[in-house]
Amino acid sequence: MNNSFLCIGLDPDPEYLPHPHIPSFLQEIVDATSDIACAYKPNLAFFEALGLGGMQTLLESIRSVPKHIPIIADAKRGDIGNTDAFYARALFDIYKFDAATVSAYGGHEGIKPFLDYADRGIFVWCRSSNEGAADIQDLELADGRLMYEAVAEEARSWNSAGNVGLVVGATWPEQLERVRDICPDMPILVPGVGVQEGDLEASVQAAMDRRGEGFLINASRSILYSARNDGYAGAARKTAQKLRNRINVMREAALARR
């Protein structure tokens, strides 16, 4: 795992690209960071917005990711089971992603086709990092739980194959702590560090499991677009290195406090 809990998000935003050819740009980012990242997370929306060649661009972009580093498709797919069987086929059989983010709204029957790939990972979208997330995710249930807590409990109940994790934004460390309480042993993918300025230290402490593991801190734009000039790959490496190290220091400190 490169002694790293840093996941690097691959979100090619045309507005910020320091290099016009996306696969070359992202390959350079990957090459400059593959000894630092514990995973890569391409966000499918950014590739789909490129048009018909978008998924081809994605595949080329991740071609140089070393085999031992998992690639998580950030896709937030979810529907009824009959449909999710095809989404799972696309993400896991065709594109061979190691893991994918999914939406839980269709319930267990909806998610099951993803779960059935026992050698792949599922990250259930639980509590997101945006301001508006509370509209639905913080609705209070009759039994006192909040919506995202109920989703976390559902996700735990779907984890019989041990391949289920959760997505919980870093902007809300207290929610992260709640989810860790509910799911003590499941991996948590934590976006929202970096541009979205989640509280990193609180997030690391809240997200790690009892062994100080089981979490991935994701940063995308803050790494990819560290420099807008020719030095972008070196700059991305430096930013990634710094963040990886900060996470490790915070993690050690949090472990020492226990």
Added chain:
Amino acid sequence: MNNSFLCIGLDPDPEYLPHPHIPSFLQEIVDATSDIACAYKPNLAFFEALGLGGMQTLLESIRSVPKHIPIIADAKRGDIGNTDAFYARALFDIYKFDAATVSAYGGHEGIKPFLDYADRGIFVWCRSSNEGAADIQDLELADGRLMYEAVAEEARSWNSAGNVGLVVGATWPEQLERVRDICPDMPILVPGVGVQEGDLEASVQAAMDRRGEGFLINASRSILYSARNDGYAGAARKTAQKLRNRINVMREAALARR
């Protein structure tokens, strides 16, 4: 609208295809039904599962859909706003779909990039037709509402541009009735008729608005795979025609009962 409330779902399932070339098959289905359907609904999962050429296949498949018939991308997309801006760009700018189904879990901030396309339609995934839907969608809130009712109320509050509708499965007419009460003027897309055997008569009565309009009954597999031999286009036409007529008769009867 072809005096029709029938939406035809385009779900090319390799297991059932009566013709090996998907675009030819779906074009024939479209040509055989375009005077009967009020909309077409390609389900993106089925095309994504075809691999890199999947979206090209989709575009070719819908090429002969007459301009006046809207095409609804069944995509259930949804994330935080920054990401949804790219999903919206893909679905509306690149692929020019007239409408799309979306997931509400990211709240208003997540959905807003879709809403901003005021000339396109959004159908918010509210209550689905699968058995497992209740896991999340029927959770009871502290104020007595069920989760899907809260989503319907959120969707109503997002409808300032008049371009928001809902997806509510036909397998649960009582939920359809609740959503129609909450959103008296918003269009409701109703899957789950046909193979999933929702109660058509109860669904039509529950889904229609006060003028007897504002709903689309979707059938996919039951029409596409009406015949597994060379007569598939004619058979699809007959099934679609019969369903379109049944819906109209039920609608007239429900209007007369009022």
